[in-house]
Amino acid sequence: MDFSFTDEQQQLRRSVREFAESEIRPHSMEWDEASKFPCELIPKLGEMGLMGVIFPEEYGGAGLGYIEYATVIEELARVDGSIGLIVAAHNSLCTNHIYKFGTPEQRKKYVTPLAQGKKLGCWSLTEPQAGSDAGGTRTTAVHKESCWVLNGSKTFITNGHYADTCVAMAVTDKPKGAKGISAFIVEKGNPGFRAGKEENKLGMRASDTSEVIFSDCCVPETNLLGKEGMGFVNTLQVLDGGRISIAALALGMAQGAYEAAAAYAKQRKQFGKAISEFQAIQFKLADMATEIDAARWLVYRAAWLADQKGPRFTKESSMAKLYASEVGVRVANEAVQIFGGYGFVKDYPAEKYYRDSKLCTIGEGTSEIQRLVIARQILDAR
Numbered sequence: 001m002d003f004s005f006t007d008e009q010q011q012l013r014r015s016v017r018e019f020a021e022s023e024i025r026p027h028s029m030e031w032d033e034a035s036k037f038p039c040e041l042i043p044k045l046g047e048m049g050l051m052g053v054i055f056p057e058e059y060g061g062a063g064l065g066y067i068e069y070a071t072v073i074e075e076l077a078r079v080d081g082s083i084g085l086i087v088a089a090h091n092s093l094c095t096n097h098i099y100k101f102g103t104p105e106q107r108k109k110y111v112t113p114l115a116q117g118k119k120l121g122c123w124s125l126t127e128p129q130a131g132s133d134a135g136g137t138r139t140t141a142v143h144k145e146s147c148w149v150l151n152g153s154k155t156f157i158t159n160g161h162y163a164d165t166c167v168a169m170a171v172t173d174k175p176k177g178a179k180g181i182s183a184f185i186v187e188k189g190n191p192g193f194r195a196g197k198e199e200n201k202l203g204m205r206a207s208d209t210s211e212v213i214f215s216d217c218c219v220p221e222t223n224l225l226g227k228e229g230m231g232f233v234n235t236l237q238v239l240d241g242g243r244i245s246i247a248a249l250a251l252g253m254a255q256g257a258y259e260a261a262a263a264y265a266k267q268r269k270q271f272g273k274a275i276s277e278f279q280a281i282q283f284k285l286a287d288m289a290t291e292i293d294a295a296r297w298l299v300y301r302a303a304w305l306a307d308q309k310g311p312r313f314t315k316e317s318s319m320a321k322l323y324a325s326e327v328g329v330r331v332a333n334e335a336v337q338i339f340g341g342y343g344f345v346k347d348y349p350a351e352k353y354y355r356d357s358k359l360c361t362i363g364e365g366t367s368e369i370q371r372l373v374i375a376r377q378i379l380d381a382r
Contacts, residue, residue, distance in 0.1 A: 046117015077252025094121030192217030203355030250328035
């Protein structure tokens with residue numbers, strides 16, 4: 001077994017880390033406080049190839065794999081989870097859905113500008129009454145003449161207000177249930193399509209989360225994505241990769257929180273010595289470091305499996321997402337504790353990691369859903 005990263009992968013990590021430290025960290029709290037979406041950052045991310053990490057160069061991507069992709073998300077999230085989330089939703093959900101199941105014409109038209117960072121994507125599955133029960137989608141798409149007419153609304157959509165391209169799931173044959181759900185590509189400016197309420201969130205505040213609304217929204221027949229009735233099935237396949245994104249996101253924030261806590265423990269003095277010299281703090285840091293390492297290898301095992309282009313890796317991606325997200329919350333909690341009273345104020349980074357990390361136990365399948373997915377896999381149950 002080879003647990004080492006290649007020279008190229010290590011160089012990628014260094015370059016993304018340098019970018020995050022210079023271009024993101026100085027503005028992180030400002031963006032968070034104002035709930036400001038960093039539009040100015042998207043072209044820079046595109047120039048670095050980070051908006052199309054996993055897509056071939058022929059479609060404007062960087063032509064890299066999931067190990068590199070997990071590295072990118074981890075390093076962005078180490079500094080600011082919001083930026084990692086923007087990039088993750090764009091890459092592994094919207095763009096990847098079109099790349100995996102789109103026609104050559106759809107790939108050329110949509111994947112290329114998305115992968116180049118010239119356009120931003122969002123992916124619309126969740127609804128007010130269809131969260132964990134994603135198969136309960138109520139948004140409808142009715143075929144009329146040469147177009148599909150969409151009606152309904154989606155909620156908790158990352159990049160919703162700023163996306164140029166939206167992949168949306170809608171019911172095309174209600175009696176068939178989950179097998180009657182199809183996917184569609186909807187472009188910004190399409191009549192009947194608009195962003196709705198922007199959520200005022202606990203954390204990840206520089207990432208836009210909003211409703212998207214379809215009101216007699218007519219999209220061309222050619223914008224049906226994948227086969228009719230296969231939208232939900234394809235969604236589950238897309239989520240296999242998406243959960244690696246969220247796992248890497250949680251991992252990065254855990255690493256950032258741990259590094260901040262360890263540095264603070266070395267400089268903070270009580271009773272005449274640095275608190276890092278007290279066994280209670282040492283044990284906390286030891287547990288944090290151990291859990292982060294365990295999470296890291298679950299994340300990169302799932303990423304490696306994704307790169308093998310073999311059987312599905314549903315179990316492994318769910319395990320990575322479940323464990324890494326819960327480790328992220330535990331590590332952030334301990335970081336606040338190590339900072340003490342300063343962990344509760346915004347002059348220090350601990351409270352932001354604490355707020356941001358919680359989303360990872362909810363988004364792209366809650367921890368409870370991950371346990372259900374894993375149980376079905378290990379018990380071979382449908």
